[in-house]
Amino acid sequence: MIPSPLPSSDRHSDTAVVLVNLGTPDAPTAPAVRRYLGEFLGDRRVVSLPRWFWLPLLHGVILPLRAPKVAPKYASIWMPDGSPLAVYTRRLAEAVQGELPGVRVVDAMRYGAPSLADALEQLRADGVARVLALPLYPQYSTTTTAAVGDVLARATGCQVRMVEDYHVDPGWVDAIAGSIRSHRSVHGAGGHLVFSFHGLPQRVVDAGDPYQRQCQAGAQAIATALGLDDGDWTVSYQSRFGRERWLEPATATTLTALAGRGVQDIDIIAPGFAADCLETLEEIAMMLAEDVAALGSRLRYIPCLNDSPAHALALAAIARRELAGWV
Numbered sequence: 001m002i003p004s005p006l007p008s009s010d011r012h013s014d015t016a017v018v019l020v021n022l023g024t025p026d027a028p029t030a031p032a033v034r035r036y037l038g039e040f041l042g043d044r045r046v047v048s049l050p051r052w053f054w055l056p057l058l059h060g061v062i063l064p065l066r067a068p069k070v071a072p073k074y075a076s077i078w079m080p081d082g083s084p085l086a087v088y089t090r091r092l093a094e095a096v097q098g099e100l101p102g103v104r105v106v107d108a109m110r111y112g113a114p115s116l117a118d119a120l121e122q123l124r125a126d127g128v129a130r131v132l133a134l135p136l137y138p139q140y141s142t143t144t145t146a147a148v149g150d151v152l153a154r155a156t157g158c159q160v161r162m163v164e165d166y167h168v169d170p171g172w173v174d175a176i177a178g179s180i181r182s183h184r185s186v187h188g189a190g191g192h193l194v195f196s197f198h199g200l201p202q203r204v205v206d207a208g209d210p211y212q213r214q215c216q217a218g219a220q221a222i223a224t225a226l227g228l229d230d231g232d233w234t235v236s237y238q239s240r241f242g243r244e245r246w247l248e249p250a251t252a253t254t255l256t257a258l259a260g261r262g263v264q265d266i267d268i269i270a271p272g273f274a275a276d277c278l279e280t281l282e283e284i285a286m287m288l289a290e291d292v293a294a295l296g297s298r299l300r301y302i303p304c305l306n307d308s309p310a311h312a313l314a315l316a317a318i319a320r321r322e323l324a325g326w327v
């Protein structure tokens, strides 16, 4: 990875903050989607089926079928500078850099490019001694955050720490609440607010993953900050993949029930995603919005925090606090 040009004070800093996101294809084409999904779904943190069974199925059946189906969806959300997830993550790192002079801030991806392993190697080569990794997953999961930890554990030549989660961090809760408030001040308050989080297999949560508990606690903190009554908001889970049981209720089911109850305007936000991506822009803002419209209601999507100043401030505060305690 070629680091972006930075003021010399930052380039020569002995401390770095790495914002780590999931990753995304580098083009909206079937071969690029296949490469990306192959790396992502090939990680045993994400799919823990026995390798002898899963890898032939993944590469022989799932990827050849899924990549050509998903590539046009990526094409429908692609930005002039690339995949939204990559573009917003890069801009967010620049915004956080603005809040943390004297510390070098870079972005990296767990799967695909710019790869986290390459970023760590580059930082070490540049003489950085301390690296604070901030996975852009507000809620901890063994499927996502721990997979970042796997790469960090292999880093050599510098000290590495990781922020485990920030699901009820006051600055982050305020940033999300502020974004909902300003959306509602422009469009009016919808009849109901849905917090839609990426789903997980129920089996993963049953094995002790704290993800669902953190999603619930975070949504509750945001609802409290907004002064919402219990009946005015719902948590749901989207993006089911595969045949086993995933967390419930499913976002699609929740939206159908709300529209069926006659709720005209439904606001929806996805606080598990730091940056807009396929799962928000295509799945929620396009597909689910169409489904809701067909039932005679309106789904109003509130974007992720992306590279907003409030997001940069919240993440910079988390990083500053971690670095201050690192003596």
Ligand SMILES: C=CC1=C(C)c2cc3[nH]c(cc4nc(cc5[nH]c(cc1n2)c(C)c5CCC(=O)O)C(CCC(=O)O)=C4C)c(C)c3C=C
Binding pocket: 022, 023, 024, 025, 037, 046, 047, 066, 070, 083, 085, 137, 141, 143, 144, 198, 199, 200, 201, 211, 239, 241, 272, 273, 276, 277, 278, 279
């Ligand atoms: C077993 C499969 C999956 C698990 C477990 C999973 C957990 C998980 N994922 C995110 C965040 C994102 N996922 C994204 C895309 C995506 N996720 C899966 C599967 C699992 N995710 C697939 C197959 C895909 C690709 C799209 C598709 O084929 O439908 C994305 C968006 C990436 C982008 O390029 O825009 C994000 C972000 C979390 C937070 C999470 C566990 C908590």
Ligand SMILES: [Fe+2]
Binding pocket: 198, 239
């Ligand atoms: Fe996912």
Ligand SMILES: [Fe+2]
Binding pocket: 239, 278, 279, 283
């Ligand atoms: Fe999806």
